[in-house]
Amino acid sequence: MNLNGIGYIVRETLRNLARNSWMSLASVSTVAISMFVLSFFLVLTTNLNHVTTVLQSQVEMKVFVNPKVGRLKEISLLNKARHWPNVRHIDFFTKQQAANSLKREFPNQRDLVALISKSNPLFDGYDVFTYRPQAIPRLATRFEKDPIVHAVVYEGQVVTRLAKLSKVLRWVGWVVEGLLGLATLFIIVNTIRLAVFARRREVQVMKLVGATDWFIRWPFVLEGVILGLLGAVVADLVVDAGYRWLTGVAAIALPFWPLASLASVMTQVLLFTLIGGVFVGILASLVALRRFLRV
């Protein structure tokens, strides 16, 4: 493709877009809506993943030791467990320390403070931190096998449920997006088919005087790409503004809720919508042209 060819393609594309300006507008809007829905799911899954990672990084396991086990045995288990795989860090705490931290956490609960001060019902134990959250269940069983261990408590279930939810959401997202993508495809196909139809004589003559299929296709493919990209950009602008607003509101209303950062959300959204827009645009133009190129 030489420079003359490129000039020709750009001229033709712009002419087509201008000629069908209303249909082009309709296509851009449809792409924008479908891309917006895609972005919605992306924002949702990105945030779920974010929450999951945050929770995972906080995940620890509490191992409680039977009462009346001697300090020596406790320390020996501590030293043993330090070398178990996936153990990042272990802290030993006595029931006294546990009581103190409880008191610090809930200074206003007088009954509680009185209760644990009088006869401490708490246990000695360990805070265990792991490298990978997936390792927790196995480590937990390993601790439970030790005769001095009373109980093991961890928040693994929350993490697994979140991961499952995010998986389900992603699937729902893909299905909805697939359907919307199909609808978008049809609309763009129609827009471009109108453009091709308006120029079917030209296309026919072009073929008869020796134009290659690709020479004829390029302007229409470019048209499709432009429609797809414009729609994606519109959606991206809306999502960007919307998410900025959301993070602003959430910072006041839900200060503890860990929202994913704007940057991390927008990289996902831009990536998927722009690629999606180009892909839908190209595919639609190729579909629209097929029939007319058989000359």
Add this chain to the structure above:
Amino acid sequence: MIRLDKVSKRYPNGHYGLVDVSLTIRRGEFIFLVGPSGAGKSSLVRLLYREEAASQGEVYVDQFKLSTLRRGQVARLRRQLGVVFQDVKLLPQRTVYQNVAFAMEVVGASTRDIHKRVPQVLELVGLGRNRENFPHQLSGGEQQRVGIARALVNNPIYVIADEPTGNLDPETAHEIMKLFVEINRRGATVIMATHAKEIVNQMQRRVVAIEQGRVVRDEVRGVYGYES
């Protein structure tokens, strides 16, 4: 060289356009295809530029074997040919100049070459002064000349014309025919399907007569041979 080897063309409705046609056309020839309406002249012409494919037999155009031509090669075949269509096929929203330049654009010619070549060809067909007119502003003969200019602009080896004088008055038809003679004199092979009895008789060129899809006559210096 163009060669048809036992070519038959059967249309989907069962009608035969051509039956077992064998024909050889050498470079530089001027050949008339004659015969009654519906005899198969247009079918033969359309096979040459691969608007249609033969049902049986083989068509060769220079190095191209048309039955096995892939889509991408069809364009290359057509660039060797200049086709003047029965219905001219001009683009109504484009000027005379643009209609002709279009044929160069689509084969990727440079703007400079287009600016140089198109006026030459328009001059050759006698439309030097109509370049900014639109097709509807032209007479039938002038439109036909635009079609011829477009066919010639890429310097084709073969010029194929399907009834180029079909709707023209005798005088204009004669002018158009003179144009084809000139084109042939400049080296292009001319293949023309026509009903123009007077002209065929007068020109004394090779005449191939087709009836009901078969070649019934092939004479080096032929006459039209039908009551028109």
